Amino acid sequence: MTTLCIANNRTEEMVGDPTGAMPLELRYAGCGAQRMLWWAEDGDVLVLPWGPDPEYLAYVTGLTGVRADSLTFVVPPPGDQGDQVLTADRLVDPGFLAELGRALDGRTVDRVLAVSPNGAAAELAAALGVAHAMPGLDFAAQGGNALVNSKAGFRALAAGAGVPIPPGRVAGSPAEVEAAVEHLLGQGHSVMLKVEYQVGGRGNEILARDERVEAVGAERVVPLPDRAAVAAYVAERWSWLTAGRGQRVVVERYFPDCAPLYAEFAISDKAVVLSGCGEMVMRPVVVGEITPPVTPDAGAWAELVQLGARLGESLRVIGYRGTVSADAVLTPKGEIYFHETNGRLTGSSHLHDVFRGRLLREEHRGSRHLLELAGLKVPSFAEAVAETGAAGLAFDRQRGTGVLFSSDFGPADGSVMYCAVAESPEAARTLETALLALFA
Amino acid sequence: MTTLCIANNRTEEMVGDPTGAMPLELRYAGCGAQRMLWWAEDGDVLVLPWGPDPEYLAYVTGLTGVRADSLTFVVPPPGDQGDQVLTADRLVDPGFLAELGRALDGRTVDRVLAVSPNGAAAELAAALGVAHAMPGLDFAAQGGNALVNSKAGFRALAAGAGVPIPPGRVAGSPAEVEAAVEHLLGQGHSVMLKVEYQVGGRGNEILARDERVEAVGAERVVPLPDRAAVAAYVAERWSWLTAGRGQRVVVERYFPDCAPLYAEFAISDKAVVLSGCGEMVMRPVVVGEITPPVTPDAGAWAELVQLGARLGESLRVIGYRGTVSADAVLTPKGEIYFHETNGRLTGSSHLHDVFRGRLLREEHRGSRHLLELAGLKVPSFAEAVAETGAAGLAFDRQRGTGVLFSSDFGPADGSVMYCAVAESPEAARTLETALLALFA
Numbered sequence: 001m002t003t004l005c006i007a008n009n010r011t012e013e014m015v016g017d018p019t020g021a022m023p024l025e026l027r028y029a030g031c032g033a034q035r036m037l038w039w040a041e042d043g044d045v046l047v048l049p050w051g052p053d054p055e056y057l058a059y060v061t062g063l064t065g066v067r068a069d070s071l072t073f074v075v076p077p078p079g080d081q082g083d084q085v086l087t088a089d090r091l092v093d094p095g096f097l098a099e100l101g102r103a104l105d106g107r108t109v110d111r112v113l114a115v116s117p118n119g120a121a122a123e124l125a126a127a128l129g130v131a132h133a134m135p136g137l138d139f140a141a142q143g144g145n146a147l148v149n150s151k152a153g154f155r156a157l158a159a160g161a162g163v164p165i166p167p168g169r170v171a172g173s174p175a176e177v178e179a180a181v182e183h184l185l186g187q188g189h190s191v192m193l194k195v196e197y198q199v200g201g202r203g204n205e206i207l208a209r210d211e212r213v214e215a216v217g218a219e220r221v222v223p224l225p226d227r228a229a230v231a232a233y234v235a236e237r238w239s240w241l242t243a244g245r246g247q248r249v250v251v252e253r254y255f256p257d258c259a260p261l262y263a264e265f266a267i268s269d270k271a272v273v274l275s276g277c278g279e280m281v282m283r284p285v286v287v288g289e290i291t292p293p294v295t296p297d298a299g300a301w302a303e304l305v306q307l308g309a310r311l312g313e314s315l316r317v318i319g320y321r322g323t324v325s326a327d328a329v330l331t332p333k334g335e336i337y338f339h340e341t342n343g344r345l346t347g348s349s350h351l352h353d354v355f356r357g358r359l360l361r362e363e364h365r366g367s368r369h370l371l372e373l374a375g376l377k378v379p380s381f382a383e384a385v386a387e388t389g390a391a392g393l394a395f396d397r398q399r400g401t402g403v404l405f406s407s408d409f410g411p412a413d414g415s416v417m418y419c420a421v422a423e424s425p426e427a428a429r430t431l432e433t434a435l436l437a438l439f440a
Numbered sequence: 441m442t443t444l445c446i447a448n449n450r451t452e453e454m455v456g457d458p459t460g461a462m463p464l465e466l467r468y469a470g471c472g473a474q475r476m477l478w479w480a481e482d483g484d485v486l487v488l489p490w491g492p493d494p495e496y497l498a499y500v501t502g503l504t505g506v507r508a509d510s511l512t513f514v515v516p517p518p519g520d521q522g523d524q525v526l527t528a529d530r531l532v533d534p535g536f537l538a539e540l541g542r543a544l545d546g547r548t549v550d551r552v553l554a555v556s557p558n559g560a561a562a563e564l565a566a567a568l569g570v571a572h573a574m575p576g577l578d579f580a581a582q583g584g585n586a587l588v589n590s591k592a593g594f595r596a597l598a599a600g601a602g603v604p605i606p607p608g609r610v611a612g613s614p615a616e617v618e619a620a621v622e623h624l625l626g627q628g629h630s631v632m633l634k635v636e637y638q639v640g641g642r643g644n645e646i647l648a649r650d651e652r653v654e655a656v657g658a659e660r661v662v663p664l665p666d667r668a669a670v671a672a673y674v675a676e677r678w679s680w681l682t683a684g685r686g687q688r689v690v691v692e693r694y695f696p697d698c699a700p701l702y703a704e705f706a707i708s709d710k711a712v713v714l715s716g717c718g719e720m721v722m723r724p725v726v727v728g729e730i731t732p733p734v735t736p737d738a739g740a741w742a743e744l745v746q747l748g749a750r751l752g753e754s755l756r757v758i759g760y761r762g763t764v765s766a767d768a769v770l771t772p773k774g775e776i777y778f779h780e781t782n783g784r785l786t787g788s789s790h791l792h793d794v795f796r797g798r799l800l801r802e803e804h805r806g807s808r809h810l811l812e813l814a815g816l817k818v819p820s821f822a823e824a825v826a827e828t829g830a831a832g833l834a835f836d837r838q839r840g841t842g843v844l845f846s847s848d849f850g851p852a853d854g855s856v857m858y859c860a861v862a863e864s865p866e867a868a869r870t871l872e873t874a875l876l877a878l879f880a
Contacts, residue, residue, distance in 0.1 A: 144596035156584035160759015245686030319600015
């Protein structure tokens, strides 16, 4: 039994217009795509934007217990945007399709697992004759993944499911955006403005009138002292806000001082099953997370899961299959507001599916806290692994604690993403401190 | 108990970009909006694009048994597009809101019934303090109606629900449209191309290679002998296909010689209930219909209803409330393919809700066939009614047969829309022939 893994991180359904990205942005996304290695099992076939780095491959398979030489990697030729991410044009290259067909020949593909289960992944599965193995293929093939990831469409689905969302609206014209922004600012609130398709807070901006606001979940806070300033801002940013192609704009009340949370689910034909919850670390946009979350009490946690599952059920009924993360904020008053769903393997999925689900022994799964952060500069991935091991900080399966290196962002900026696994949030922080000291 | 009726025919969710319409198009839509009078009951308050024509009002209320002087009509000042249809800008006019507030003062509004239950209708209901009376308001307020009426979104929802759709895809770029069109033409099929938001076939074009195709459901057939012709067509029509604002384009196989059918449902919190089915009369786009449909056998009819209800259930779960029509074609081979849902009071709703539901006595409802067509030129609405009555052709409640005049398109082109009610499809045709002879 073979899984066909498609590491199509950074698709149009995630980030909107796929053209015009900065090369470095594409390289980060390509490094993130290599996390698909964590899901591989013996004999699987992986479509990657580029061939895996041997050190990273050895590290990952060493932990998952997979025979690295049993894996087959197929890399399509570069596309219009180069060779950093798996754009749709790369997945239809005839030579690539032939090579992938040969790689699958004689195997029984029982699962197609894509980072983004989108139309391009569905077309690839169909072209290879393994359509049956991709859950939700029909929905994906007709552009369904865009529905699941649209921050505008989200507000309707959530409202329709009775799931609380921040006060605000979806706006289609500069006049509507201006009126909606002014309405919230005039009430003394600050505003979160969102581009319909983006990831990691990159499509968000916070607008404020007099309030002093700390940006969380957006790159910056834009002060807009009066309506004229709002109008000028909207006019100036219109092309960015609509991704230059008429997309709708989300205008929401921004709640400061919140805990940013998510609940992630696996959606199958019959059920919506919780994978895990977490709390994001924002500086000012997401740089990491801790799972389970630390801020919510039992009541808030239960509400997060229950409401997130309700969103998942709407997505299940319309035909989405796969992983979905429902993102929310918990306000200082204890209110929960949801603000998007992400239908893909997210930046958290490997923590639940692999670190907890495969690396932790069953008796440890309920009692381990995972603190993951990006941006640790290291001499090289291999040296990071070696030094951490020499210092006795590496993850140990028997104890179920220690440091894991989830991603190698070496090709982008010489950094790694690390995950401290410990018996409490405090112990995870202590472990992190020891790790950081190694590379200070 | 009062119903607030909002005759907002021809909204953005129906036709896309609301600006730039031809004046005559707007006038037709405004005439259609007056059909809201058929739903009125004693004491209701109606928001109309213009005040009702006295003859039409007297005719409708004479049949529904409503006291015309118990109805209150509120007409907002003209908006950016004039006074023919209820555009969103007209519904926020402060003077209008004040007048409508006074009209509702002292009444208990237990229902808000909009032609298009969209964001503007939701805002109006909220502004008047009657949000509780509009089913699905939260979904509508967040742009949900656009989801229900999008021909692109439809394909994902239908595929996700396992409802058959014509082979094809949703395309976002000229290259994608070209490839998808060429793929179907190259297989020897003709192609239906659809603008994401439009009504009455106005956003559709049929493309053919060698086949001789009769246009049904689109204004024209465009011959495209080779791929270069496809590319040139897509380039030339790109702005029209995307409504000049980056909308997605639907590319589907076109099935000739089909029966165009629909099943219409009322969606409430708990259930999806069939209102009725019909078969469209196309010349080449829809000019009328007959209900119940005549072409499908019992098996096809049951399939139409069962699959339509499945679409309705998806819409119920995501939060839509109100009337929805699921449109399909029945091919000569007996296959059914669905091609859109319309979330609004449609051109058929008055036939089911009012003609069958209120004008026909209960014992006649199961045994009457309604043939409705637009475009009968008459000297005036009043004369049409008088002459039909004098000729003994007018609808008679006791017999449950005769001619009804559903719409007065006099202000647009001097025509009326008529409905022949009879005991069989043939008898309805005979009655129609007699009617047409009166005004030949």
